[in-house]
Amino acid sequence: MSLQVLLVEDDRELRATLNAAMQVEGYRVVAVASLAEAKAVLGQVGERSRFDLVLLDLGLPDGDGESLLGSLRAEQRAPIIVISARHTDAPKIRLLDAGADDYLVKPFSVGEMLARMRVALRHKGRMTSPAVTRYVHDGLEVDVEAHRVRLHGEAVHLTPTEFKLLARLVRQQGQVVTHRQLLVDVWGEEFTSHTHYLRLYMGQLRTKLETNPADPHRLLTEPGVGYALVEART
Incomplete structure (x- = not known):
């Protein structure tokens, strides 16, 4: 978190x-x-x-x-x-x-x-590492610092919330980020029960970034746990 x-x-x-x-x-x-x-x-x-x-x-x-x-x-x-x-x-x-x-x-x-x-x-016993801020894999390029997303060379427009959600997954790419972590980090502590937000915005991201949103290959679901962005390959 x-x-x-x-x-x-x-x-x-x-x-x-x-x-x-x-x-x-x-x-x-x-x-x-x-x-x-x-x-x-x-x-x-x-x-x-x-x-x-x-x-x-x-x-x-x-x-x-x-x-x-x-x-x-x-x-x-x-x-x-x-x-x-x-x-x-x-x-x-x-x-x-x-x-x-x-x-x-x-x-x-x-x-x-x-x-x-x-x-x-x-x-203070809190181990942290420099953030992962770039993702390049299978035609998708995300640069969190530059606030830029490209798919097969074409710019992709994301809303601020969509970008914030994608950036959170980029920082932990290849790992499942729990529903609670995503809700707290993207929306705030008071939204931990609003899982419908995740379904809505993940659906919007898949529509923009997946070839077949109904059968995603980038933005994956871990049922009952959370979501993951497949690990980048540069």
């Missing part, structure tokens, strides 16, 4: 870039732009839905992100990665001593951030 990340970052462009990159990797992201929004979100999160990782900017419009670190560490077992333009040693040391798991200095590459996230999660 996808891990959930809280991103606290006031820079709109950077927030959008990081959000998109994490979603490509399969993370579910809640992105906020201020201390007040972060506190509101954290106040709504129940015990079963706590975040798996927090990315915390320091320079926020309504205060310093450092003021949130203490309460986060007291209430969250999740790793906390501070992101900041402050590059001197003193704030780094102070924040690491205060409970931050890592400190990223702006500007940084998205690749470095994702790698540091994997390291921080690994230190």
